[in-house]
Amino acid sequence: MTTAPFRIAVFGNRGYASALLTHLLARGEKICAVVTRFDSVTPVMIRVAQRLRAAWWGRALACSDPFDAYDSPATIARAHDIPVLAADTIRMPTCAGTLRACAPDLVFVAGFHRKIPSSVIAVPVRGMVNLHPALLPKHRGGTPNRWVVRLGERETGVTAHLVTAAFDAGDILTRERVTVAADATWGDVEIQVIRAVIATADRVLAAARVGVLRGIPQEEHASTYDPPYHGAHQHIAWTDTGASIRRTCYAIRPKSGGITSCRGHALIVWDGEAVSVARHPVAPGTVLTIDDAGCPVVACGDGAFRIIACVSRGRIIPARRMVRSLRMRPGDRLDT
DSSP: OOOOOOOEEEEOOOOOHHHHHHHHHTTEEEEEEEOOOSSSHHHHHHHHHHEEEEHTTTTTTOOOOOOTOOOOHHHHHHHHTTTEEEEETTTTTHHHHHHHHOOOOOEEEOOOSOOOOOOHHTTTSSSSEEESOOOSSSSSSSSSHHHHHHTSEEEEEEEEEEOOSSSTOOEEEEEEEEOOOTTTTHHHHHHHHHHHHHHHHHHHHHHHHHHSOOOOOOOOOOBEEEOOGGGGGGGOOOTTTTHHHHHHHHHHTTTTEEEEEEEEEEEEEEEEEEOOOOOSSTTTEEEEEEEETSSSEEEEEEEEEEEEEEEEETTEEEHHHHHHHTTHHHHHHHHO
């Protein structure tokens, strides 16, 4: 008697879900449905725009999203004749029925942006598993690794847990740990995490083939929740330490850098370093000096921060060019 193939559905968006879907297809797994956001901008459009902008400005652009290199899950699914459901329909009464008709044994959730109703969670026979890009119960929420970098933590990872009505709170099946280098940017970390997502999914899939998945309850007393990382978190607070200011810049790279301003002109700091200086009476954010390399040295909470590189029109430029452009001089004040 022929055994029916194990059927998998994938919920998620460009990035984690793209990499996972590509991996599962390469393994020859039967993907019965994909639920995803329908992107209005395709990877082809992104690459054409990048080439046009690079030609206009005379060099390749440095700012990008680490997930732009991936096709959207919808594009991948359609290329393999896999049914695609719009994420916007997830709470509609018909969604559970449509998914049930696809008969998934297991559902993987990877980078999905909507709360999943109980009617949909109940559909897969073996369970619905979220591949959360952090080590639960810490760092619940949608953008954990920006906070990992911002807070200077040296470890993150992926937690596979059963999906419940509460966000990121289901029983834990397995974890994959990732070491975060001291100078890692958010983009660096996400590349590592994507590899961990795939490794974690493989272990979950092996377990699901032999029975219903059972996990260990999370320790609620140890749980933390990170708010969405938005524009205000990108602003540099000059009262912070030099190390913290650098992490503010790195937590958004390679999409952009830390934001400040000089005499009303926006300034995006791509890179810099904490430096030791003699004690000074000036307020944090004050330019102490312009050093021999043309880099501004700015007073901060524990000494000074030397700005090395900035972002201008999507390109990385030496700080000295920004200094000349803004006619920056000692005594100028940088604000948020």
